[in-house]
Amino acid sequence: MISPFEGRVRWLLIVWLFVLSSVGFLDRVNFSIASGYIVREYHLTNIQLGYIFSAFVFGYALCQAPGGRVSDRYGARWVITIATLWWAVSTSLATAIPRDIGNVVAAFIAVRFMLGVGESVIYPASNRVVAKWIPTQERGRANGLIFAGVGAGAAVTPPLITYIMLRGGWRLSFWVSALIGVVAGLVWWWLARDNPEDHPWVSEGEKELIRAGLPDSQAQAKGKLPWRTILGSKDFLLVTFSYFCYGYVAYIFFTWFYRYLSTVRGLNLRESSYFTTLPFIAMAICSPLGGVISDRITRLYGKRWGRCGVAVVGIGLSAVFVASGAYVASPRLASIVLAGGAGALYISQSTFWSVTADIAGESAGAVSGVMNMGAQIGSTVTATLTPMIASRFGWEASFGVAGFLCATGALAWLWVDPNRKLTPTQ
Numbered sequence: 001m002i003s004p005f006e007g008r009v010r011w012l013l014i015v016w017l018f019v020l021s022s023v024g025f026l027d028r029v030n031f032s033i034a035s036g037y038i039v040r041e042y043h044l045t046n047i048q049l050g051y052i053f054s055a056f057v058f059g060y061a062l063c064q065a066p067g068g069r070v071s072d073r074y075g076a077r078w079v080i081t082i083a084t085l086w087w088a089v090s091t092s093l094a095t096a097i098p099r100d101i102g103n104v105v106a107a108f109i110a111v112r113f114m115l116g117v118g119e120s121v122i123y124p125a126s127n128r129v130v131a132k133w134i135p136t137q138e139r140g141r142a143n144g145l146i147f148a149g150v151g152a153g154a155a156v157t158p159p160l161i162t163y164i165m166l167r168g169g170w171r172l173s174f175w176v177s178a179l180i181g182v183v184a185g186l187v188w189w190w191l192a193r194d195n196p197e198d199h200p201w202v203s204e205g206e207k208e209l210i211r212a213g214l215p216d217s218q219a220q221a222k223g224k225l226p227w228r229t230i231l232g233s234k235d236f237l238l239v240t241f242s243y244f245c246y247g248y249v250a251y252i253f254f255t256w257f258y259r260y261l262s263t264v265r266g267l268n269l270r271e272s273s274y275f276t277t278l279p280f281i282a283m284a285i286c287s288p289l290g291g292v293i294s295d296r297i298t299r300l301y302g303k304r305w306g307r308c309g310v311a312v313v314g315i316g317l318s319a320v321f322v323a324s325g326a327y328v329a330s331p332r333l334a335s336i337v338l339a340g341g342a343g344a345l346y347i348s349q350s351t352f353w354s355v356t357a358d359i360a361g362e363s364a365g366a367v368s369g370v371m372n373m374g375a376q377i378g379s380t381v382t383a384t385l386t387p388m389i390a391s392r393f394g395w396e397a398s399f400g401v402a403g404f405l406c407a408t409g410a411l412a413w414l415w416v417d418p419n420r421k422l423t424p425t426q
Helices: 009-042 046-062 064-074 076-096 104-119 122-133 136-168 170-191 204-213 227-231 234-255 257-264 269-301 303-325 331-347 349-393 395-415
Strands: none
Touching: 009 046, 009 076, 009 104, 009 122, 009 136, 009 170, 009 204, 046 064, 046 104, 046 349, 064 076, 064 122, 064 349, 076 104, 076 122, 076 170, 122 136, 122 349, 136 170, 136 204, 136 269, 136 303, 136 349, 227 234, 227 349, 234 257, 234 303, 234 331, 234 349, 234 395, 257 269, 257 331, 269 303, 269 331, 269 349, 303 331, 303 349, 303 395, 331 349, 331 395, 349 395
């Protein structure tokens, strides 16, 4: 069978992983957008709503490592397909909770926890695809494009969900989200294979290009790495610590940025909604841009500069923007400076996943899953700690702590060796 994408099938899969990344964010955030309607209908308090929000994060963080291990064992094709159907079911169940049920909060917590469990596999499984399909010199671009879906999803979700809710109610917006997820998952099952050799569209030339660009088979771990090897690696622990710092800072924009602009900086509703999208636009642009830069520098000067160097510069620049943005007098200019911090942070996004794919080989899913758990723990901490610091010391201090963590996360990369493979004897 002659492929319409001859020589580029690997990029077709990466583009669809970008779509799935965006859809995953749609299913994740629609509850936040619809929360005003849900609170009124079910008579929830803000504290109860917080428990429901936390249920998703808990399920998402808890299952990162198991999700990665499952992806390593059964392959990304079936795991991602089943996960998208899981998202659709979980999203739809939220619309079926009756108002007179005994414990509404517990029902919503269970549904959101299920969604978090289902979504936990998407990025570890995506890294499994990268490890099997993408030559090492292209992994920065591939991961940059996949994670551009986060910014794209964050920018598109609020207006899309709001538009549907205003015309058909919040339940319709959830059903549409679920349907989009089902379609995206079935298309993935049709397009994807776990190995290039199994795909009917892949030419011999593309297979050879992929094989030639994979890390040395002699240096790769055979089979699945034991957890003691993964957790005993200095390089992996440093990358995970840096990703914890990354997650702490990134989640400020997903949780508190809108409220900061409207209540602290005094922007009106229209201006707040407009300037809130700037960090997500910056993320969507800078994630693939960082991947391109990382791959180019890697080809010219090696992984030490192309992966570690880009991470140090990107996260370090974010530290400067985030720490200084809160002190800018103009609220509009401050929004732009802080959005620059989000963009600089996402320049480094692809390096985390490229390095874990390179050093982990057949265990790329499990290794990146544990790493991503570190980011989710950081996200959980910032959701609670940021307003606590702000209430006691002011918002400048909150962004100052975020900037400090950025700087610390950047420095951690100075001691990472991206060429050292994980092996069971390590």
